[in-house]
Every structure is written in C-alpha cells, then in structure tokens.
Amino acid sequence: MGRPIILGIVGDSAAGKTTLTRGIAQVLGPENVTVICTDDYHRYDRQQRAEIGITALHPDCNHLDIMQQHLSLLRTGQPILKPVYSHKTGTFEPPQYIRPTKFVIIEGLLGYSTRVAREAYDVKVYLAPPEPLRAQWKVKRDTQKRGYTPEEVLAELEKREPDSESFIRPQRQWSDIVVSFYSPSDDVDDGNGHLNVRLVLRPTIPHPDFTSILNLTDGNSDSAIRLGLDRDMSKPVDVLEVDGHATLEQVSKLEHILCSDMPYLLNVCDREVNPELGKVAGTTGETLQSYPLALTQLIITYHMLKATQMYQ
Numbered sequence: 057m058g059r060p061i062i063l064g065i066v067g068d069s070a071a072g073k074t075t076l077t078r079g080i081a082q083v084l085g086p087e088n089v090t091v092i093c094t095d096d097y098h099r100y101d102r103q104q105r106a107e108i109g110i111t112a113l114h115p116d117c118n119h120l121d122i123m124q125q126h127l128s129l130l131r132t133g134q135p136i137l138k139p140v141y142s143h144k145t146g147t148f149e150p151p152q153y154i155r156p157t158k159f160v161i162i163e164g165l166l167g168y169s170t171r172v173a174r175e176a177y178d179v180k181v182y183l184a185p186p187e188p189l190r191a192q193w194k195v196k197r198d199t200q201k202r203g204y205t206p207e208e209v210l211a212e213l214e215k216r217e218p219d220s221e222s223f224i225r226p227q228r229q230w231s232d233i234v235v236s237f238y239s240p241s242d243d244v245d246d247g248n249g250h251l252n253v254r255l256v257l258r259p260t261i262p263h264p265d266f267t268s269i270l271n272l273t274d275g276n277s278d279s280a281i282r283l284g285l286d287r288d289m290s291k292p293v294d295v296l297e298v299d300g301h302a303t304l305e306q307v308s309k310l311e312h313i314l315c316s317d318m319p320y321l322l323n324v325c326d327r328e329v330n331p332e333l334g335k336v337a338g339t340t341g342e343t344l345q346s347y348p349l350a351l352t353q354l355i356i357t358y359h360m361l362k363a364t365q366m367y368q
C-alpha cells in the first residue's frame with residue numbers, strides 16, 4: 057500500500073464536521089478510514105481555559121506544532137501517539153496509538169492554520185453554514201450531548217465570535233471545496249431533511265466536468281440543480297447548488313457524471329446497496345434521505361479516490 061490519502065474537514069464549532077466525516081467514512085468503508093479530531097490537540101483543559109480566559113478556537117490554546125508534526129507523520133503512513141480530549145469531562149485522557157489506514161479524515165477547528173499542516177492534505181473541505189443555522193445546531197448538540205443550557209451556549213458563541221472571525225473563518229481560503237448547507241426558506245433547519253447545499257469548487261483540484269448540468273438547467277435559475285461561476289474570497293470559482301427538493305431523476309444525472317469517471321462510485325450510489333448514502337436524522341429521530349448531502353458525500357469521495365489513483 058502507498059501512503060494514506062488525507063481529507064481535511066475544517067469549520068467552526070457545530071458546523072457539521074462530525075456528521076459529514078461519519079457519512080464519508082461510511083461511503084469509503086469504515087474499516088478503510090482513520091478519523092482524527094484536532095480538538096484533541098487543545099493545550100489547556102476546560103477549567104484552565106476558563107481561568108486563563110482563552111477560547112478553544114485560539115491558536116495559542118492548541119498544540120498546533122504537534123498537530124502539524126502528526127499530520128506529516130500520518131501522510132507518510134507512520135503511526136502517532138495522539139492526545140485525547142474528552143468533551144464529556146473537559147479533561148485529557150491517556151493518549152491513543154494510531155496507525156493510519158488507507159484513508160485518513162482529519163476534522164477540527166484549526167486544521168488549515170499552518171502551512172505545514174495544509175501540505176498534509178490531498179483534499180481540503182471547509183464547512184460554512186449560515187451563522188444562525190450553526191447557532192441552532194450548536195445549541196442542539198451542546199444541550200443534548202455536552203450538558204450545557206441554551207443560555208450558556210449562546211453566551212459562549214458570543215464570547216468566541218472574535219476568535220471565529222480572526223482564526224477560524226480565514227481558513228476558508230485554503231480549502232478546495234466550501235460546503236454550505238442552508239435552509240431554502242429561512243435561516244434555521246426545520247429538521248425535514250430538505251436543506252439545500254451550495255458547493256464552492258475551487259480550481260485547486262481537478263473537479264469532474266459538470267458542464268452538462270448547464271444544459272440540464274438551461275440557464276434556468278429555478279432548476280433544483282444549478283452550476284454557475286462566482287468569486288469566493290475574491291478568487292474565481294465554480295458553484296454547484298443542489299436543492300433539498302431535487303428529485304432522484306435530477307440527482308441521478310449528476311451521479312452519472314461522477315460514476316462514469318469513477319466506476320467504484322456506482323455501488324456507492326446504488327441506494328439498495330448503500331442505504332446510508334445521504335442519511336440524516338429528522339427531528340423525531342427518524343431517518344431521512346438528503347440528496348444534497350448524498351451528492352456532497354459523493355463529490356468528496358470522488359476526490360479521495362482520484363487522489364488514490366494519482367499517488368498510489
């Protein structure tokens with residue numbers, strides 16, 4: 057086996073990193089995927105952070121030097137002894153010995169913040185939901201899973217905003233793909249699985265040729281799948297938008313483009329073989345299929361497989 061192929065998923069707290077990571081690991085086969093969360097490289101535990109008055113988003117609050125060393129080791133297929141931060145207790149646990157598998161997904165807050173770290177990735181994704189949607193997701197997660205009250209979460213979001221602006225959001229510029237799920241009607245997620253997605257595709261990696269989508273949409277901005285040119289952080293980019301109400305027939309045309317270039321994806325797209333594709337949990341815990349999420353997973357997987365062909 058050659059070296060592992062490394063995917064980065066970076067974004068602010070509760071931007072959907074873990075959900076996207078889980079979905080892509082599922083598509084690539086969990087046994088082939090090592091997932092690393094860079095929150096484990098926090099320098100201070102929760103209590104120390106409170107005493108010092110620093111947030112987890114600040115580079116000084118993280119061992120970025122060790123993080124980048126570890127990313128470089130993983131890239132060459134070597135094992136690491138990774139620190140472990142417990143979100144449950146807010147303290148550190150014994151380190152974990154990790155040997156990388158065929159694919160490595162690195163998810164976290166500050167994964168693109170140093171040059172050496174950025175060089176470790178084959179594919180760089182940045183998650184950028186609208187801020188009101190991220191706040192909604194953060195309140196939901198932190199109250200349900202991390203024991204905070206809604207007021208505490210909102211106060212924390214406000215306290216962290218300066219660091220989000222200075223250290224998290226600028227990392228968008230280094231990504232190959234910016235993923236933004238957004239609600240078609242308002243700023244929040246009604247939990248019906250119908251969020252749209254906007255994918256910014258930078259020319260930093262070779263994207264599949266989606267131009268036949270242009271015929272599909274016929275320049276009609278009402279279509280459920282749209283491809284256009286735009287600028288992102290002042291650089292020219294392609295933008296692919298997929299609405300939550302797109303039909304399987306419309307989505308299949310896009311999937312066909314991906315599969316004809318990457319036959320491995322044929323099985324992945326087959327919903328009978330892979331019922332997990334694009335799966336999201338609804339408000340009452342039921343399982344919903346989101347075509348925008350499915351296509352996002354497929355496009356990112358396409359790039360992981362392309363990288364495999366290029367380097368192995």
Ligand code: G6P
Pocket residue numbers: 068069070095102112142143146202
């Ligand atoms: C954010 C991030 C976490 C990070 C945490 C530290 O919520 O999303 O992943 O580790 O900040 O804060 P904590 O709540 O654990 O003290």
